[in-house]
Amino acid sequence: MRKEGGVFKNVINDMTGDTIRENLRVMPLTPEGKYKAIRGVINVQFEPAVFLQDGDTVKVKIQLIDRKLHLSNTTESTEIVIRR
Secondary structure (H helix, E strand, C coil): CEEECCEEECCECCCCCCECCCCCCCCCCCCCCCCCCCCCCCCCCCCCCCCCCCCCEECCEECCECCCCCECCCEECCCEECCC
8 A cells, every 4th residue: 555645545556456466475474373463573574665756655555365264353554654
């Protein structure tokens, strides 16, 4: 999402007409023992898309999908200012 006029809006890819999506994989994280719920931090580094300008403010929405295609809650990053 890019901040426009103080409001965050989805960024649309001009070529596809769809929102920008980045599909990443996380290594399997199955804990030992009876309880399988996990909590942690995932760090991802990516290059800003070419349509973002220096000084643009963006947020990234994140949702995980497990091997059985269950969806996690959606979370979003804090504001990120693009610096090239």
